[in-house]
Amino acid sequence: MVAFYNEMNTADGGVRPHYSEFAKWLQTAAPERLARKRAEADLTFHRVGITFAVYGEDAGKERLIPFDIVPRIIPADEWRDMSAGLRQRVKALNAFLHDIYHDQEIIAAGHIPAAQVLGNRQYRPEMQGVDVPGNIYAHIAGVDIVRAGEGEFYVLEDNLRVPSGVSYMIEDRKMMMRLFPELFSRHKVAPVLHYPDLLFDSLRTAAPDGVEDPTVVVLTPGAYNSAYFEHTYLAQQMGVELVEGRDLFVRDDTVWMRTTRGDERVDVIYRRIDDDYLDPLAFREDSMLGVPGLLSAYKAGRVTLANAIGTGVADDKSIYPYVPEMIRFYLGEEPILNNVPTYMCRKPDDLDYVLNHLGELVVKEVHGAGGYGMLVGPAASAGEIERFRERLIAEPDGYIAQPTLALSNCPTFVDAGIAPRHIDLRPFILSGEEVRMVPGGLTRVALREGSLVVNSSQGGGTKDTWVLEE
Amino acid sequence: MLSRTADHLFWMSRYIERAENLARLLDVTWQMSMVPQSLDAANQNWQAVINLNSLEDAFFAKYSETNAANVLRFMISDVDNPASITACLRMGRENAHAVRGTITAEMWETLNATWIELNTQNTDAMMTYGPSDFFDWVKLRSSLIHGATLGTMLQDEAYQFIRLGTLLERADNTARLLDVKYHVLVPTGEEATTDFYQWGALLRAVSAFEVYRKTFRTGITPSRVAALLTLHPSMPRSLLFCLRGAVRSLALVANDQSGETQRRAGRLYSELRYARIEDILASGLHEFLSDFMDRVEDLCNGVSNDFLVTPQAAA
Structure with missing residues (x-):
């Protein structure tokens, strides 16, 4: 049995210093009050409509992401290291993206095989030689981090396409302040509610050269997208239009939106639509979500897309193992955050090892996301393992495997009372003239006992995340 | 917007x-x-x-x-x-x-x-x-x-479109309600059937019972009910009230192509503003209401074409 790191308690039953004040409060809090507060939170989230649409069965229904009332607390010094590591990582990833769409030095230097980059499904040849403002590709990154032990953090994946979840970070904070105001007078919790301001600022500075007062819009696939709440929320908080593809059109390599007072030029598009759907003329022609001609306007430098087209190649699971190499190559620094050791099934030796250790490993689809199409060896049945074995043998290129990490636990309010559940953390990193973030991020928690999968589509919940100020 | x-x-x-x-x-x-x-x-x-x-x-x-x-x-x-x-x-x-x-x-x-x-x-x-x-x-x-x-x-453009939707829909609905009830209650167009309960119920349906009492201080007659629901200037569900509000909101959101819709709305409003219930009843309430509903529908289409429909969606 692996001993999991508990965020609040030490192995000998003591309480870690940064949780001591909270533990005292928890002792005096009646369980009935906590249960009532949790019910109140559910009710409020329903009424406010902070819900996500579900794919697959029950399609069309709106569901709540369960909110847990026990915060995840991060001490100041840990956050200092973590944020330095995140800054470093995102800088290197942006440098990598610029490089592979221009001179490809990292390939020439032999650090990454050319086929891994250029042959990647997410690599966009259309972007070769295209200059983007400030050389920023991933304006918004959501980097998933887990803790395995004291001071031991691993990056699980870098989300550089359209990372979501930041609205839950904000709503969870608002909910905690509403439910338990007394806790905030007993802790110096670093604020996060200004995230939309930082985002707006980053987007404005990303405007094409020469645009003095840029018009920023948020581009959504529409009301049936699972993250629609977040799209409306961010647009509203930034005070910009929330547009769909059909609201925009391209004329003379310029993007316009249709308004009640005529056409208005658009300079920066915070797009929450995948590359494939952005422009039916350039990518998937069956896309109803995109804007015909957008790529052409983008390449002409008349509009900025955030994130840029073609970032997917850098957060692809087959590229992930090379990120430490990127940090050394572009920044000349040693990585601050760890990468999880990764077996690449396209390598025969690795595949061999993986097939012999399926029961211990986590196997992921290279292009998968959202916890779909993944095998958690220790939790899987013999049948599931066999099915995955067949898929692996059939298409080894499509998979990577990693050792099952001993994800840390955090006390969580469940039906039986307070019990440990596994968590991860997704901080949101904004790149503009400088790299900025709000302290903490979104903590996701696997509500099922023993489960290591925190994705909301797989029964995960969220927690408020407190970075304590010194 | x-x-x-x-x-x-x-x-x-x-x-x-x-x-x-x-x-x-x-x-x-x-x-x-x-x-x-x-x-x-x-x-x-x-x-x-x-x-x-x-x-x-x-x-x-x-x-x-x-x-x-x-x-x-x-x-x-x-x-x-x-x-x-x-x-x-x-x-x-x-x-x-x-x-x-x-x-x-x-x-x-x-x-x-x-x-x-x-x-x-x-x-x-x-x-x-x-x-x-x-x-x-x-x-x-x-x-x-x-x-x-x-x-x-904020009472901005967005608010005016909400207002327009409410008022045009209400104008149509009040006209419909009056049309159907009036003819059930006054099948021959005469002032004979003045059933207090039936007319009272109709007035209450548009929250106008008390208004009626305040306005007329006399017994309920079909022609006065019709007058109240069509021509009263400040009863919030009357046709005149709705049209006046719609004309105002239209003026506040006006753009290059909305002139004709504004003209038609203004004309319909003016006709109501200077109409007399006796004339309306003499030439037929049902005809009057049918014409009104057609013209409200026309206004809705005008709003839609002038402001709401994108050129490509219309094509």
Whole structure:
């Protein structure tokens, strides 16, 4: 049995210093009050409509992401290291993206095989030689981090396409302040509610050269997208239009939106639509979500897309193992955050090892996301393992495997009372003239006992995340 | 503002207003059905509800008799009726959902909570204990939405499109209500049938009973009821009131291509403003109301073409 790191308690039953004040409060809090507060939170989230649409069965229904009332607390010094590591990582990833769409030095230097980059499904040849403002590709990154032990953090994946979840970070904070105001007078919790301001600022500075007062819009696939709440929320908080593809059109390599007072030029598009759907003329022609001609306007430098087209190649699971190499190559620094050791099934030796250790490993689809199409060896049945074995043998290129990490636990309010559940953390990193973030991020928690999968589509919940100020 | 956003706002308010007026229409029909009368006469009143909304095909595909239970069920919650109160509230909420970033949090939450509560309403219980509580609830929710709008929303362009949707829909609905009830109560066009209860119920359906008393201080007569609902300048559900508001809102959102729609709205308003009820009744209330409803529909199409429809969507 692996001993999991508990965020609040030490192995000998003591309480870690940064949780001591909270533990005292928890002792005096009646369980009935906590249960009532949790019910109140559910009710409020329903009424406010902070819900996500579900794919697959029950399609069309709106569901709540369960909110847990026990915060995840991060001490100041840990956050200092973590944020330095995140800054470093995102800088290197942006440098990598610029490089592979221009001179490809990292390939020439032999650090990454050319086929891994250029042959990647997410690599966009259309972007070769295209200059983007400030050389920023991933304006918004959501980097998933887990803790395995004291001071031991691993990056699980870098989300550089359209990372979501930041609205839950904000709503969870608002909910905690509403439910338990007394806790905030007993802790110096670093604020996060200004995230939309930082985002707006980053987007404005990303405007094409020469645009003095840029018009920023948020581009959504529409009301049936699972993250629609977040799209409306961010647009509203930034005070910009929330547009769909059909609201925009391209004329003379310029993007316009249709308004009640005529056409208005658009300079920066915070797009929450995948590359494939952005422009039916350039990518998937069956896309109803995109804007015909957008790529052409983008390449002409008349509009900025955030994130840029073609970032997917850098957060692809087959590229992930090379990120430490990127940090050394572009920044000349040693990585601050760890990468999880990764077996690449396209390598025969690795595949061999993986097939012999399926029961211990986590196997992921290279292009998968959202916890779909993944095998958690220790939790899987013999049948599931066999099915995955067949898929692996059939298409080894499509998979990577990693050792099952001993994800840390955090006390969580469940039906039986307070019990440990596994968590991860997704901080949101904004790149503009400088790299900025709000302290903490979104903590996701696997509500099922023993489960290591925190994705909301797989029964995960969220927690408020407190970075304590010194 | 985005044309699509304006379109959603316009339809959001139209659907909410329609749900409220449907509740009012059904409520008055229900109240009138409790006055002693023959079964045929009662069913005729319910039949009028179906005709009024041009729902004969959909209704008779499913039911054979226009009795209270069938019509109420069909108009309140039948999933096969796209014009039921439930359907209107759902469409109102869906339109609001599409622009929840444009309306205020209070407005959205009121609309969303309405939808959540609606799903807990039990149509069977309504049939057993009477639907009036439900109709009151619909009216109350609509009032809450109006209140949240008035109390929290910036009175900008977005607000004017909400206002336009509400007023044009209400004008049409009041005209419809008057048209159908007037002819049930005054089949020959004479001033003979002045049933206090029936007319009282009609006035209450548009929350105009007290207004009537204040305005006329005399017994209820059909022509005065008609005058109140069409030409009263400050009764919030009268045709004149609605048109005056619509003309104002149109002026505030005017763009390069909306001149003709403004002209037509202004002309219709002026005709009402200087009309006399005696003349209207002399040349036929039904004809007058039919013409009015056609012209309101024309205005809605004008608003749609001038502001809401994107060039490509129209092509």
